[in-house]
Structures are given as C-alpha cells and as structure tokens.
Amino acid sequence: MNLNSMQEIVSLARREGKKFWEVVLETDMENREVSRYESMEKMAQTWHAMLEASQVYTGERRSASGLVGGQGKLMYDYAAAGKCIGGEFMGQVIGEALAMGESNACMRRIVAAPTAGACGVMPAVLIPLYWRENIPEEKMVEAMYVASGIGAVIAYRACISGAAGGCQAEIGSASAMAAGALVYLKGGNKDVMCHAVAMALKNLLGLACDPVAGLVEVPCVKRNVIGAVNAIAAADMALAGIESRIPVDEVIDAMGEVGRRLPVELRETALGGLAATPTGRAVKKRLHGNRGKKKRTLTIKDARWKLEKPAEEASEAPVEGETVPAT
Numbered sequence: 291m292n293l294n295s296m297q298e299i300v301s302l303a304r305r306e307g308k309k310f311w312e313v314v315l316e317t318d319m320e321n322r323e324v325s326r327y328e329s330m331e332k333m334a335q336t337w338h339a340m341l342e343a344s345q346v347y348t349g350e351r352r353s354a355s356g357l358v359g360g361q362g363k364l365m366y367d368y369a370a371a372g373k374c375i376g377g378e379f380m381g382q383v384i385g386e387a388l389a390m391g392e393s394n395a396c397m398r399r400i401v402a403a404p405t406a407g408a409c410g411v412m413p414a415v416l417i418p419l420y421w422r423e424n425i426p427e428e429k430m431v432e433a434m435y436v437a438s439g440i441g442a443v444i445a446y447r448a449c450i451s452g453a454a455g456g457c458q459a460e461i462g463s464a465s466a467m468a469a470g471a472l473v474y475l476k477g478g479n480k481d482v483m484c485h486a487v488a489m490a491l492k493n494l495l496g497l498a499c500d501p502v503a504g505l506v507e508v509p510c511v512k513r514n515v516i517g518a519v520n521a522i523a524a525a526d527m528a529l530a531g532i533e534s535r536i537p538v539d540e541v542i543d544a545m546g547e548v549g550r551r552l553p554v555e556l557r558e559t560a561l562g563g564l565a566a567t568p569t570g571r572a573v574k575k576r577l578h579g580n581r582g583k584k585k586r587t588l589t590i591k592d593a594r595w596k597l598e599k600p601a602e603e604a605s606e607a608p609v610e611g612e613t614v615p616a617t
C-alpha cells in the first residue's frame with residue numbers, strides 16, 4: 291500500500307490484525323523490494339546512528355558562523371544541577387534537542403528526521419525515555435517505524451520542507467512523528483496515536499521558516515526544543531484521553547494548505563521573520579558582507595534592472611527604493 295493516509299493505515303492494520311508499525315514495515319519491504327530482515331536492519335542502523343550522534347556530543351564544537359555551539363551542554367549541566375523547572379527528564383529532552391540541532395550546524399553526523407533542520411526532535415524525546423525506562427532495542431526500532439509512517443503520510447499529503455511549507459512542515463512534522471512514536475512506546479492504541487499526531491501538528495500550524503543569514507542555526511536549533519516539548523505534551527494529552535476535534539488526515543491537509551499560502555519570505559528564503567529583523571540583517575551582513583556583489587548598484591525603479599532580472603529571482607526583490615546589486 292501507499293502511506294498516504296493515517297486513517298487508511300489504521301483501518302488496514304485493524305482489518306489484518308497488525309500493528310501500525312508492521313504496516314509501515316511491510317510497505318517499506320514492498321517499495322524497496324527488501325526482506326523483513328533487511329528493512330529492520332536498516333531501521334536499527336538508523337536508530338543506532340541517532341544514539342551515537344547523541345553519545346559523541348561534547349558541546350565543544352562551534353558552527354562556522356559562531357552562532358551556535360555549546361547550548362546543549364549548558365542545558366545538560368543546568369538539568370544535572372537539579373535546577374530545571376520542568377524536572378530532570380525535561381531538562382534532558384531540551385538538552386538533547388539543542389545538542390542534535392547544534393551537531394547539525396557543526397557538520398556532525400545526524401539523522402534527518404524528517405529533515406536535518408529538525409533532526410533534534412525525535413532523539414530528544416526517544417533517547418531520554420529509552421534510558422529512563424530501559425526500553426528494549428526492538429521496541430525502539432518499532433517506534434522508529436511508527437514515526438517513519440507518520441512522516442511518509444505528511445510528506446505525501448502536505449510537505450516536510452521549510453522551503454515548501456515553512457517551519458511547520460519541518461519542526462511540526464518532526465513533532466508529530468515524535469508524538470506518535472511516544473504514544474506507541476507508552477502503550478497507546480492507534481486512535482490515541484492519531485490524536486497525538488493531530489494535536490502536535492495543530493499546535494505548530496503556521497510556523498514560519500526564517501533562518502537568519504540563510505543558515506540552519508538561528509532559530510532552528512532552539513525550535514527543535516519546542517518540537518520535542520510539544521510532542522511530549524501532545525502524547526500525554528492523547529494518552530490522558532484528550533482527543534483532537536479535527537481528524538489527523540484533515541490536520542495534515544490543513545498544514546499543507548497553510549504552507550502553500552505562506553508568503554515566500556517565510557519559506558526558507560531568509561527574507562522575512564527573524565531573518566529580516568535588524569539583528570538578523572546585521573548578522574547576515576557580518577557573515578556574508580558584500581561577497582558576490584558587484585560595485586555598481588541599481589534601484590528597483592530602474593527599467594533595465596527590471597528587464598534583466600531573471601523571473602526566478604523575483605521572490606528576492608527588495609522593497610521599493612532599496613538598492614540592489616547590479617545583475
């Protein structure tokens with residue numbers, strides 16, 4: 291089958307007496323023409339890569355821009371000192387999300403889940419729980435299938451990239467995947483899982499993608515934290531019996547629709563939101579300076595500039611009156 295509807299996966303699983311993760315596994319076997327063993331081995335490798343990325347983190351690296359690095363360690367130390375308002379577990383979740391986001395910015399090996407920018411959300415909720423509750427490896431691999439199936443449905447019905455649908459599509463999708471995996475690990479049934487996924491995605495609907503200087507650093511690293519904390523809240527709400535009034539597939543469709551309506555400035559172009567604040571612009575100038583710009587400048591009112599400007603660059607047009615580099 292194709293993983294294009296949460297409801298269809300749930301219905302099929304019920305009809306055939308299977309678990310959600312088994313339907314995802316069998317779809318992977320079919321699509322990639324691999325055996326059950328090969329599929330599970332690959333997923334286990336992915337889980338171990340996530341664990342390893344967490345274990346090799348020291349907090350000593352800094353990104354090339356100098357914007358991020360060391361935040362995860364600060365959080366771990368703060369939590370270890372018993373100071374975290376949300377308790378030690380929440381401190382570990384926040385620390386893990388920061389550490390993985392930093393690792394991506396510092397060119398370390400990470401697992402894109404579903405994207406590199408959102409790589410901290412899944413490990414932030416899975417790894418602290420794995421250690422705290424001593425969960426068997428097989429169960430963690432099954433939870434990875436659950437998350438993968440959710441991500442596949444979101445990718446099919448909506449999108450999972452900031453350029454296509456804003457940060458709701460990256461951090462929001464990661465949060466929904468993590469919420470579903472958490473419900474599975476805590477023994478919730480498929481309906482509960484769907485409610486958790488719906489609530490996690492709903493809570494981040496409309497989130498802009500506005501990376502400062504076009505780097506996946508600010509606000510990306512810290513947004514992984516809100517994706518993780520939101521996933522835990524959504525999973526706990528669903529496990530407590532709280533339901534999403536909007537069915538999960540409709541929520542995913544709404545996310546896709548919101549993404550299509552987001553202005554291009556808020557879809558990874560670094561032209562709006564935090565990237566366009568005075569500080570965001572100053573950071574960009576400090577990092578990129580006038581690199582790539584020619585000396586001569588033209589104004590947007592210049593007819594020749596308008597004629598020569600390639601159509602695909604139209605989204606980068608500055609506000610009227612601003613100077614722009616000569617083309």
Ligand code: SF4
Pocket residue numbers: 407408451452453456457458460461498499500501505506507509510511513558
């Ligand atoms: S702000 Fe954009 S680049 Fe950064 S994590 Fe969100 S979607 Fe990715």
